[in-house]
Amino acid sequence: MPSFFNTWLPFIYLYGVGGIFFFTGMILIRKLKGIDMRKKKHRFWWKVMFFGYFYFMLIHAILIIAALYW
Amino acid sequence: MDRLHTMGTQTDWVVMIVYLVAILLFGSYFSKYNHNTTDFFFGGRRFSWWLIAMSIVATGVSSHSFVKYSAKAWEYGFSSSMTYMNDWFFIPFFMFGWLPIVIYSKIRSIPEYFEKRFSPSARFFVTILQLLYLVGYIGIGFLTMGKAILPLMPPSINLFGIEINITLMGLIIVIAFVTGAYTTFGGQIAVLFTDLVQGFMLLLAGLMVFIIGIDYVGGWHTFWNLLPTDWKLPLAHFNKPSDFNFVGIFWQDGIAGSIGFLFMNMGLIMRFMSAKSVNEGRKAAVFNILFMLPVSAIVVSGGGWIGKAMSMLSNSPIPANTQPDFIFVVVANIIMGPGIFGFVIASLAAALMSTVNTLLNACSAVYVNDVYGPIKVWLKKRNKNDKVDEKRALLVARIATVAFTVLGVLAVIPFSSYPTVYEAHGYFHSTLTPPLVIAIFLGVFWKKFTPAGVIATVIGGISLMILGAYYPGVLISPFDHGTPMDPVHPYTYIGALYNTLVCLIVGVIVTLLQKQFISIANRIKKGSSHNLIIVTMIILSSMIFSMVIFNIGGVQFLFIASLFMTLMISLISTYYIKYDPVIKTEGLTAGSIHRAKELFKGSKLNEREGDIVKVNWKLREDDEDFINLSKHDMNKMYAEEGDLVYVTDARKYLGGLKSFHSRFGKPHNEEGIIYISREHVKNGLLIKGRPLTAEKEM
Numbered sequence: 001m002p003s004f005f006n007t008w009l010p011f012i013y014l015y016g017v018g019g020i021f022f023f024t025g026m027i028l029i030r031k032l033k034g035i036d037m038r039k040k041k042h043r044f045w046w047k048v049m050f051f052g053y054f055y056f057m058l059i060h061a062i063l064i065i066a067a068l069y070w
Numbered sequence: 071m072d073r074l075h076t077m078g079t080q081t082d083w084v085v086m087i088v089y090l091v092a093i094l095l096f097g098s099y100f101s102k103y104n105h106n107t108t109d110f111f112f113g114g115r116r117f118s119w120w121l122i123a124m125s126i127v128a129t130g131v132s133s134h135s136f137v138k139y140s141a142k143a144w145e146y147g148f149s150s151s152m153t154y155m156n157d158w159f160f161i162p163f164f165m166f167g168w169l170p171i172v173i174y175s176k177i178r179s180i181p182e183y184f185e186k187r188f189s190p191s192a193r194f195f196v197t198i199l200q201l202l203y204l205v206g207y208i209g210i211g212f213l214t215m216g217k218a219i220l221p222l223m224p225p226s227i228n229l230f231g232i233e234i235n236i237t238l239m240g241l242i243i244v245i246a247f248v249t250g251a252y253t254t255f256g257g258q259i260a261v262l263f264t265d266l267v268q269g270f271m272l273l274l275a276g277l278m279v280f281i282i283g284i285d286y287v288g289g290w291h292t293f294w295n296l297l298p299t300d301w302k303l304p305l306a307h308f309n310k311p312s313d314f315n316f317v318g319i320f321w322q323d324g325i326a327g328s329i330g331f332l333f334m335n336m337g338l339i340m341r342f343m344s345a346k347s348v349n350e351g352r353k354a355a356v357f358n359i360l361f362m363l364p365v366s367a368i369v370v371s372g373g374g375w376i377g378k379a380m381s382m383l384s385n386s387p388i389p390a391n392t393q394p395d396f397i398f399v400v401v402a403n404i405i406m407g408p409g410i411f412g413f414v415i416a417s418l419a420a421a422l423m424s425t426v427n428t429l430l431n432a433c434s435a436v437y438v439n440d441v442y443g444p445i446k447v448w449l450k451k452r453n454k455n456d457k458v459d460e461k462r463a464l465l466v467a468r469i470a471t472v473a474f475t476v477l478g479v480l481a482v483i484p485f486s487s488y489p490t491v492y493e494a495h496g497y498f499h500s501t502l503t504p505p506l507v508i509a510i511f512l513g514v515f516w517k518k519f520t521p522a523g524v525i526a527t528v529i530g531g532i533s534l535m536i537l538g539a540y541y542p543g544v545l546i547s548p549f550d551h552g553t554p555m556d557p558v559h560p561y562t563y564i565g566a567l568y569n570t571l572v573c574l575i576v577g578v579i580v581t582l583l584q585k586q587f588i589s590i591a592n593r594i595k596k597g598s599s600h601n602l603i604i605v606t607m608i609i610l611s612s613m614i615f616s617m618v619i620f621n622i623g624g625v626q627f628l629f630i631a632s633l634f635m636t637l638m639i640s641l642i643s644t645y646y647i648k649y650d651p652v653i654k655t656e657g658l659t660a661g662s663i664h665r666a667k668e669l670f671k672g673s674k675l676n677e678r679e680g681d682i683v684k685v686n687w688k689l690r691e692d693d694e695d696f697i698n699l700s701k702h703d704m705n706k707m708y709a710e711e712g713d714l715v716y717v718t719d720a721r722k723y724l725g726g727l728k729s730f731h732s733r734f735g736k737p738h739n740e741e742g743i744i745y746i747s748r749e750h751v752k753n754g755l756l757i758k759g760r761p762l763t764a765e766k767e768m
Contacts, residue, residue: 001299002299002300002303005307005308005309005310006300006303006306006307006308007303007305009308010305010306010307010308010316010317010320011305013308013316013317013320014156014305014316014320014324017320018156018158018159018320018324019159021159021160021325022158022159022160022161022162025159025160025161025162025163025167026162028162028163028167028515028660029162029163029166029167029660032167032515032659032660032661033661033663033664034166034167034170034660034661034663035162035166036664039677040679041349041679042166045165045166045352045356048356049161049162049165052158052161052356052359052360053158053159055360056155056156056158059155059304059364060155060304060305063148063302063303063304064303064304064305066302067148067299067302067303067304068299070294
C-alpha cells in the first residue's frame with residue numbers, strides 16, 4: 001500500500017494551497033468589481049469557476065481511490 | 071542508441087511527407103488573409119471560441135508534448151498527467167482580470183502593457199525578459215521535435231557520394247528551416263487554421279496510440295492489472311525523487327507555469343487577442359482547461375503508460391536501452407502498422423511545428439511592437455502617434471521571424487544537457503517565469519504597484535535568483551519541503567518557489583517604501599551634486615550585478631549587496647520616472663475594467679443584452695467605418711448609434727474568418743438589410759449574396 005506521502009498528502013496540498021490561490025482570486029475579482037454579478041453572463045461564469053475547482057478535486061479523488069482499491 | 075535509428079517503413083515516410091506538405095499548403099492558403107500586422111499577428115480579432123480553443127489545444131499539447139510526458143509516464147505512471155490538471159487555480163484572475171485588460175487596452179504585446187501601466191523603461195526590461203522566455207520556449211520546441219524525429223532517421227545518409235551523419239543538432243537545423251519558412255510567410259491566420267486541423271489530428275493520433283496499445287497488451291483489465299499501484303496514482307510522491315516530485319512540480323508548473331502560460335505566454339495571449347470578444351475568450355479558456363486538458367493528459371501520456379504495461383509483459387518488446395524521451399516513438403512503432411505509424415509521427419511533428427510557429431510569431435510581434443517601433447520613435451524617424459508603415463512592418467516581422475528561428479536553434483544547446491525534455495522545460499519555467507509573472511500579477515491586481523517596484527522586481531529578483539542558483543543549499547533548501555537536492559541540476563522544480571518568493575518580496579517591499587523613495591529622490595534632486603549621486607548609484611548597482619553574475623564574493627556578502635542594489639535601483643527609478651498613478655492605472659488594473667471598456671469604445675457603454683440579427687448586405691459606395699441597419703433591427707439589438715457591432719458571415723462553421731468590427735450608423739427603414747462600406751467587404755472577405763449576422767458588442 002503506498003504511503004500517505006504518495007496518496008492523500010499531495011491531494012490535500014494541491015487543493016489546500018491551490019485553493020488559497022483560487023479563492024483569493026474569486027474574492028479579489030468580486031472586490032475589484034472585475035466580475036459584475038448584475039450581469040447574467042457573469043453570474044454564469046461565477047458558477048462555472050466554482051464548478052471547475054470541485055470538478056478537478058473530484059476527478060483526482062476518484063483516481064486515487066481507483067488506484068488504491070480497484 | 072543504435073537500435074533507435076531507422077524506425078518505420080517507406081510507407082510511413084510517404085505518409086509523413088504527404089501530411090507535412092498538405093499542412094504547409096493549407097497554412098499558405100490562409101496567408102492571403104493577412105492584410106496588415108494586426109492580421110499577421112492577431113488574426114484580426116475576429117474568431118469564435120471553438121477555433122481559439124482548438125488552436126490552444128494544438129499549442130498546449132504539443133509544447134508540453136508527447137515526448138516529455140510520455141517519458142515521465144514511462145518512468146512514473148499516471149502522475150505524468152498532473153501538470154494538465156492543475157491549471158484551474160488562476161482562472162478567476164485570468165478570466166476577470168488579465169483577459170479583459172489585454173483585449174480592452176488594445177495592447178499588441180505584453181511589454182506594451184508595461185509602458186502604458188508604468189513607463190518605457192519598465193517596457194524595456196520586460197521586453198528583454200519576454201524575448202528570453204520566448205526564445206527559450208522555441209529552443210525547447212526544437213529539441214523536442216528533434217528527439218521525436220531522430221529515431222526515424224538512419225544513422226547517416228549518402229548525398230552525391232558524401233556520407234552525412236544525422237545528428238540531433240543537424241536535424242534540428244533542418245526542422246528550424248522548414249518551420250521558420252512556414253511562419254514567415256503564413257502569419258497568425260495560417261497558424262490558427264493549421265492548428266485547428268492539427269488539434270484534431272493530434273488528439274486522434276494520441277488516442278489511437280492509447281487505444282491500440284491497450285488492445286495490444288490484452289485489453290483494459292490486463293492493462294490495469296499490469297501496472298503497480300504506485301503507477302496508477304494521479305499525483306506523484308510528495309517530495310521524492312528529485313527528478314519528479316509533487317511539491318516541486320506544483321510550484322514549478324501549477325503556480326509559476328500556470329501563471330506564466332496564462333499571463334505571459336505571448337503565443338497564448340495572441341490566440342485570445344484573435345477572439346472576437348472577451349466572452350468568446352472566456353469560453354475558449356474554460357473549454358480548454360475543463361475538457362481538453364484532461365483529454366490531452368491521456369493523449370500525451372498514453373504512449374508512456376502503454377510502454378510501462380508492455381515492459382511488465384513476460385516477452386517485453388521494448389528495447390532494454392530505450393531512453394525515456396524516445397518511448398513514445400518506440401511504442402508507436404511497435405503497435406502501429408505501416409502508414410499509421412507515419413501518420414502518428416507526422417501529426418506529432420506537425421503539432422510541435424505549430425507550437426514553434428506560434429512562438430516565432432509571438433517573438434516577431436514583440437520585436438516589431440517593442441523593439442523596432444520604439445527604436446524608430448527614439449531615433450526620431452517616426453512620431454509616436456504616426457501611423458505605422460504596414461508594408462515595412464510586415465517585412466520587418468518576417469525578417470525577425472528568421473532571426474528568432476536561428477536564436478531558437480542556439481537555445482537548444484543549454485537545454486540538451488538535461489536528461490529529459492521534461493526536466494529541461496521544468497528548469498526553464500522555474501527560472502525565467504517568476505520575475506515577469508510577479509510583475510504582471512502585481513501590475514494587474516495591485517493598484518499601488520509602481521514602476522520602481524517593477525524594475526526592482528526584475529533586476530533585484532533576478533539577482534537573488536542567480537544567487538539561489540549558485541548557492542541552492544543555502545538559499546533554496548529552506549523552502550525545499552524535503553525534496554532531495556540533485557548536485558548536478560539542483561532543485562529543478564522547487565527552485566520556482568524560492569524564485570517566485572524573492573521576486574514577490576522585492577516587488578511588495580519596494581512598493582510599500584515608495585513614499586520614502588520619493589522623499590529621498592526629491593532631496594537628491596534639490597541637492598547641487600544630484601547627478602554625481604545618481605551616476606555613482608548606477609555604477610555601484612552595475613558592479614554589484616556583475617559580481618552576482620560572476621559569483622565574486624561569498625553568499626552572505628552577495629545577498630546583502632543584492633538587497634542594497636535593489637534599494638539603489640528603486641531610488642534611481644523613482645528619480646528618473648515620472649509616474650502619475652491615477653492616469654497610469656485607468657483601465658489597466660483589475661479594479662478599472664469598466665473604465666477600460668469605456669476607453670475601448672470611446673464613449674459611454676450600452677450593456678443591454680439584445681438579439682443577434684440575420685441580415686442581407688448591400689454595398690455603400692464609400693470607405694467609412696460604420697454600418698447601417700434598420701430601426702427595427704436596431705431595436706431588436708437594443709443598439710444605439712455609435713455602439714460597437716460585430717458582423718460576420720452567417721455560416722457558423724467559418725468561425726468568424728469572414729467578419730469585421732464596426733459601429734452603428736444612422737438607421738434606415740429597410741428591415742433585414744445592412745449597408746456596409748467597400749472597406750468592410752475587403753477586410754471581412756465577404757461574398758456577394760451571402761447573408762450576415764450582426765451582434766451588438768457594447
